[in-house]
Amino acid sequence: MAWLVMFFVVPMVQLFLVSLQSDYPGFPGYYYQDVNVANYARALTDFAPHFGRSMLFAGLATFFAFVLGYPLAYAMAFKAGRWRGVMMICVIAPFFTSFILRTIAWRQILSDEGWIASTLNAINLLPGGRITETWVAVVAGLTYNFLPFMVLPIYSSLERANPTVIEAGGDLYANGFTTFRTVTLPMSLPGVLAGTLLTFIPAAGDYVNAELLGSDVSTKMVGNVIESQFFRVLGGFPDAAALSFTLMALILALVFAYTRKFGTEELL
Amino acid sequence: MSASAVSPMTRVRYWIADRWVMTSALLVLAYLALPVVYTLVFSFNNYTKSNIAWNPVGSPTLKHWLDPCGPPGICEALVTSLQVGAVSTLVATVLGTMIAFALVRHDFIGRGPTNLLVFVPMATPEIVLGASLLTIFVQGFPSFQLGFFSIVIAHIMFCVSFVVVTVKARLQSLDPRMEEAAADLYADSRSAFVRVTLPLVLPGIVSAAMLSFSLSFDDFIITNFVSGDVSTFPKFVYVSYLRGIPAQANVIGFSLFLIAVLLTIGGQVVGNLRTKKG
Numbered sequence: 001m002a003w004l005v006m007f008f009v010v011p012m013v014q015l016f017l018v019s020l021q022s023d024y025p026g027f028p029g030y031y032y033q034d035v036n037v038a039n040y041a042r043a044l045t046d047f048a049p050h051f052g053r054s055m056l057f058a059g060l061a062t063f064f065a066f067v068l069g070y071p072l073a074y075a076m077a078f079k080a081g082r083w084r085g086v087m088m089i090c091v092i093a094p095f096f097t098s099f100i101l102r103t104i105a106w107r108q109i110l111s112d113e114g115w116i117a118s119t120l121n122a123i124n125l126l127p128g129g130r131i132t133e134t135w136v137a138v139v140a141g142l143t144y145n146f147l148p149f150m151v152l153p154i155y156s157s158l159e160r161a162n163p164t165v166i167e168a169g170g171d172l173y174a175n176g177f178t179t180f181r182t183v184t185l186p187m188s189l190p191g192v193l194a195g196t197l198l199t200f201i202p203a204a205g206d207y208v209n210a211e212l213l214g215s216d217v218s219t220k221m222v223g224n225v226i227e228s229q230f231f232r233v234l235g236g237f238p239d240a241a242a243l244s245f246t247l248m249a250l251i252l253a254l255v256f257a258y259t260r261k262f263g264t265e266e267l268l
Numbered sequence: 269m270s271a272s273a274v275s276p277m278t279r280v281r282y283w284i285a286d287r288w289v290m291t292s293a294l295l296v297l298a299y300l301a302l303p304v305v306y307t308l309v310f311s312f313n314n315y316t317k318s319n320i321a322w323n324p325v326g327s328p329t330l331k332h333w334l335d336p337c338g339p340p341g342i343c344e345a346l347v348t349s350l351q352v353g354a355v356s357t358l359v360a361t362v363l364g365t366m367i368a369f370a371l372v373r374h375d376f377i378g379r380g381p382t383n384l385l386v387f388v389p390m391a392t393p394e395i396v397l398g399a400s401l402l403t404i405f406v407q408g409f410p411s412f413q414l415g416f417f418s419i420v421i422a423h424i425m426f427c428v429s430f431v432v433v434t435v436k437a438r439l440q441s442l443d444p445r446m447e448e449a450a451a452d453l454y455a456d457s458r459s460a461f462v463r464v465t466l467p468l469v470l471p472g473i474v475s476a477a478m479l480s481f482s483l484s485f486d487d488f489i490i491t492n493f494v495s496g497d498v499s500t501f502p503k504f505v506y507v508s509y510l511r512g513i514p515a516q517a518n519v520i521g522f523s524l525f526l527i528a529v530l531l532t533i534g535g536q537v538v539g540n541l542r543t544k545k546g
Contacts, residue, residue: 068296068299069296071289071292071293071296072292072293072296072297074289074293075289075290075292075293076293078289079289079290079293080293085536087293087297089529089532089533089536090297090300090301091297091300092532093301093304093525093528093529093532094300094301094303094304095482095486096482096524096525096528096529097303097304097307097521097522097524097525098486098501098502098505098521098524099486099488099502100488100502100505100506100509101303101307101505101517101518101521102303102304102307103303104505104509104513105302105303105304105306105307105310106303108306108310108322109302109303109306144299144300144303147296147299147300148300175278175281197391201391201392201393202393202394204393205393205394205395205396205489206393206394206395206489207395207489208488208489208506212506212509223393223395223489226395226399227395227492240399241399241400241403244395244396244399244400245396247393247395247396248392248393248396251393252391255391
């Protein structure tokens, strides 16, 4: 059986190796083979703001997803009782509607004519006069789209935690907050770690939210650049490949630094 | 903890904390559900140009529900998505299950790297996967036409990882004594596998298949890179966004949502009944 599998694994390995290599810049396919470092230089200088925005937006989205997701996961693990299954379905159910449709729904919710924007406008709380086309909408969309990826790992690590340990914190005269900080939070840390990675990585590479909810210039993320270099710029392949590769390296570096800092938890 | 040991003040605080957590959890759930509600509401919108703003004149209307295949291309895209989903789910589930068995049961050379290789696609941003696949298809095989098969190949590639992880988790939690018992009862390894191991792992395989179908069906970023001229349902919606999305997309999207939710609830109810009986 192992042999049989090896025959399937080997082509897969091959596919992955090739797919990783072909990203390499100076591999301009039709053009000529070369080690053209200028692609990288261009990717880093011309598109540095886009990288910055990708990291910033993804970081913000991860933070908000954590702030919103933790109470939900906590409630599901400890307070929900027999409603747990129902809440679980409620968390997963939005996935069953197409991701694009849900993002467009946010466009409808936040649109200039929508009640949120018009209410904020009526009481003069919206400086620019609109929500869509700004970074607020992009971050809101990213937070929304990847929130379940934050909730589910936190939930599963909280669910495994023993509630009597938390009660022991209370018995030892710790107040609610101290118990949470010193007992509950550390126990859920593996889930938080997995959740932040699962949120950050897709958010950093996403371009759908920036495209559908953002504007043309000020909210473009690196994904938008890669996409347009591939499809709309003639001969943009090498640049786009260099950008993708840089994005991946950047994310891997961040992930590595992050797991180092918060303990090398086995993620698999 | 016994209630008498806690002062009334603390109990009040616990009461508030309880409600606070539950309230915020419900608010977050509402936040998650809001776009789905909007998708449903806007499927009744009697819009003129684009389905972004609500048009109070003539709304709500049932006309989009009565004519779901009205806009050209939408049902073709839906059928393509279903076909891609079915084929890639089938292949990814079979391949992924075999890989999972190999990883858990057999100690072969290259097991560590295989583990890593299974993990890497999940940790890579979709856009990088899509871009690298596009470069292989275009540069590695110039005669290969982008389309249905390139989408299927790409989907199998990223679904396999999720299948492997899901099935592996199930396999690892299996009690090895079950198989030993089968062997003690003179089952040869083949029938022990078919009659004991496979039924025990089956729930994992089924949920892996469901996961990979929904991943494949909903994938947009990778599909957009490798699909050429072929349109899938998410791509259709995205592309038509520029011209104004037909409300039929909402009709189809919400119907799929409803079907999936009903299937999930149905599955849970059946599962509950079965465990109660057993």
